[in-house]
Amino acid sequence: MSQTTHGTTAEHEFPKEHYLNAAHGWKSWLLTTDHKRICILYLISVSVFFAIGGMYAGMIRLELVTPEGDLFQPDTYNRVFTMHAVMMIFFFLIPSIPATLGNFFIPLMIGAKDVAFPKLNLASWYMYLMGSSLALFALFKGGVDTGWTFYTPFSTTYSNSYVSTVAVGIFINGFSSIFTGVNFMATIHRMRAPGMTWFRLPLFIWAHYATSLIMVLGTPVLAITILLVGMERLFKFGFFDPALGGDPVLFQHLFWFYSHPAVYIMILPSMGVMSEIIATFTRKPIFGYHFVAFSSMGIAIIGFLVWGHHLFLSSQSVYASLVFSFLTMLVAVPSAVKVFNWGATLYRGSIAYTTPMFYALGFLGLFTIGGLTGVMLGTLGLDIHMHDTYFVVAHFHYIMVGGALFGYLGGLHFYWPKMFGRSARGFFPHLSALLIFVGFNLTFFPQFILGYLGMPRRYHVYPEEFQVLNVMSTAGATVLAIGYALPVFYMIWSLKRGEIAGPNPWGASGLEWQTQSPPILHNFESMPVVTEDPYTYHPPAQEGAGQPAAAHSAS
Amino acid sequence: MSDNHHDDEHHEHSLKPHIFNLLALFGLTTLTWFSAAYLKFGEPWDNLIALGIAITKASLVILIFMHVKEATRLVKVCAFGGFFWIFLFFAYLVGDVLTRPGTTTYEGWQPDVRKAVEAPIHHGHGGGHEGGHGHGEGHGAGHGEDHGHGGGH
Amino acid sequence: MSSQALGESKLHHHFETYEQQKETSFLGMWLFLAQEVMFFGGAFAAYVNYRTLYPEAFVAGSQQLDTTIGFLNTLVLLCSSFTMVYAVWAAQNSKGPKKIALGLYGTIFFGGIFLIVKYFEYGAKFAHHLVPGYNFIPPVQDIPHAESTEIFFALYFGMTGLHALHMIVGMGIMAVMLFGLHTGKSWAIWDRKNHNFVEGFGLYWHFVDIVWIFLFPFLYLLGAHPPSF
DSSP states (O other): OOOOOTTOOSOOOOOSSOTTSSSOSHHHHHTOOOHHHHHHHHHHHHHHHHHHHHHHHHHHHHHTTSSSOOSSOHHHHHHHHHHHHHHHIIIIIHHHHIIIIIHHHHHHHHTOSSOSOHHHHHHHHHHHHHHHHHHHHHHHHTOOOSTTTTOTTIIIIIOOSSHHHHHHHHHHHHHHHHHHHHHHHHHHHHOOOTTOOGGGSOHHHHHHHHHHHHHHHHHHHHHHHHHHHHHHHHHOOOTTOGGGTOOHHHHHHHHHHHHHHHHHHHHHHHHHHHHHHHHHHHTSOOTTHHHHHHHHHHHHHHHTTOGGGGOTTTTOOHHHHHHHHHHHHHHHHHHHHHHHHHHHHHTTOOOOOOHHHHHHHHHHHHHHHHHHHHHHHHSHHHHHHHTTBHHHHHHHHHHIIIIIIHHHHHHHHHHHHHHHSEEOOSHHHHHHHHHHHHHHHHHHHHHHHHHHHTOBSSOSOOOGGGHHHHHHHHHHHHHHHHHHHHHHHHHHHHHHHSEEOOSOTTOOOSGGGTSOSSOBTTBOSSOOOOOSOTTOOOOHHHHTTHHHHHHHHHO | OHHHHHHHHHTTOOSHHHHHHHHHHHHHHHHHHHIIIIIOOOHHHHHHHHHHHHHHHHHHIIIIITOGGGSOHHHHHHHHHHHHHHHHHHHHHHHHHHHSTTOSSOGGGHHHHHHHHHHHHHTHHHHHHHHHHHHOHHHHHHHHHHHHHHHTO | OGGGGGOGGGSOTTOSOHHHHHHHHHHHHHHHHHHHHHHHHHHHHHHHHHHHHOHHHHHHHHTTSOHHHHHHHHHHHHHHHHHHHHHHHHHHTTOOHHHHHHHHHHHHHHHHHHHHHHHHHHHHHHHTTOOTTTTOOOSOOSSTTGGGHHHHHHHHHHHHHHHHHHHHHHHHHHHHHHHHHHHTOGGGOOOSSOOHHHHHHHHHHHHHHHHHHHHIIIIIITTOOOOOO
């Protein structure tokens, strides 16, 4: 342990040398190979796409205030919800936690100076930039109307929107995912500090390892799928042309073989963040560390084999559907292991109600709702009733927003002081977390009811009896938007004016908290040596006054 | 540390196994071509021989040309893990296609599945009207007509 | 440590030892190849799917391909793999840039022959109205799903095209390597201590070979042919 700062309550000084001022000028950013700077590049670009996706969400909710289609033409509405999904899924949710927090903290947590392939890491950001620019270009030219799933033969034969452009964008963006995955796996295997055995790794690392596995094994299948669609659109090859006997269900198999595991690319890193936050703010080791670690791998592996539950209502055979239905319910087991173990960690913990902890507690509830409705949808008989209704929409938003986005925001608040050396604490972060929680539930819970009553997704008009619930949903979206907007202000404000954090503002364990904040260019002054299990919290008596300080200044 | 490393590499490499490997690959290629073009063992065997030889050849390239035989366990897992994973995908895919109603190759699977799928069409009249009434007058007529056509077969 | 003597520039700052650097870069390469397996695997999955659905059409399609040319081309590609092994061997045992270059030239030569043969094979498909989406006429009409033969040829062009594209990329990288060897660039001095780049590239080239090892039976052999000459 190179430097320990437990128990120092005195005013911290902002470090003189750190990665942010190690080099200057725009070139030092655009050509950087430092994983911490690449994290910030990603952070900025990902936020831009979140804002764009959010604007489209706003348009959707605005259209759905009234039963009539008064804001958009049907085709325009198709483009709006497609672009909302494309921007949010491919350019925000998939890179969000791995490329930002993962990039920054994997080397720090395992005691490495950088990721295994720093140049590849930078290349990954440029791939992301190229892919997302193409998607933006298509967006300005009018967007795509196929839905983010690009189902054939609509996408290959009939749609005359910018399918090819967006497809190429997603193809290129896939490389960014693959590069990140390869990089993380090589880093976790080969760059660990002395003493950092597999079972001393923080659960954040385990979650990212499982995520990387999906990125490496899943993304290329999406790439080839897009390529087949592209070849069909360019050369009229006829892979999916029904006139030639082309099989649209094959496209769905190929597409969901990536895109279902992609959901786990979004949720697994978030679960990793949750483990860190919950352990820190209960001052306890995670209950059943080994189970939580292996459940990450279990989710990644079983999660790969459940894609067929998206095909229950296509012409997939009933026998295959039965198997997929069973496996879908099996994924609930490792997910439940995690939730129960977090619950058990909270039990008799010394809980500090900080902003990250608000997000963590919110996550626990929302992810449970999202997961259990997922089991409902995975049930073969029930899915026939609820397929393509708002129930599905509500379900995956509970996972993607209530799960993945809560993890991202919670993690951002948790790690912000480490990344920039200054804390963003106090009233506004709490208010924002509260608004997001309330707004989110107000937006999406009515959609469960709407879906169960039979309102189909992807229509811009609906029967009048659904209006009350839809207005509730739109009202919730407004609250949600305010909640999202607040962090932009207080976080930028905190960069200059925030309280100086010091190395370990939360009194957390883990290597990343032992170096200064913001860290120096090579992360550690000297190679750290790990001698303890993760999440080792000593009794308060030993820790002195340092530990409750976090709780006090947070509220 | 790096001294050991050099010694390892020094007496590790000889071209001889690679030459033998090339000859074995030539032999296997000739065999698979000759068997497919001339010998012809009949329906399942030809395909099994061709695939078996392809897998053998690929394994030889991986183990010897790509030095996986001497590599760490981790590299071995990486080298064969991808193949295993895509094989799993094939298994599910073919499993689905073969058990779909109407797949040409396995007629034996059809009857029981067909019954389940076709049953509601025969009772289509009643079902269609009920559904139509539930949703509203205007749609009800359309539904009824659609199902009428279906029932006429 | 003698590692200092090897020249500081070659050990990147974030690694502790050469051993670690070497193992990491090979692990990265293998993970990339696993990714490539899944990439081509997706195309093979499409093949498996359609072959299960339309076996007659696929047999009819593969009977349009010349087994003997495919066989000879396989041998040519195996030769290119061997010359690649030779280049890696020359680098690993410090045999000097000339022998490394010889191996690379050999690989480009055999790869080139493969692509030229492929070019003539493609040309024959254009002449025989077998190009999907362009001038396709089903070669055999009196079988079930005769129209699906077009899907076979779509897969034929798609998969061999992707394979050829990988070869062209590989040959481009080899051209850069040869340029480095001839002009004596510092990054192209490959010997016993430093040959990761050659070996890593060799893995890529062998992988491309493996793809063809599977494409050959899948496209040319499955479906019991009459001899083609």
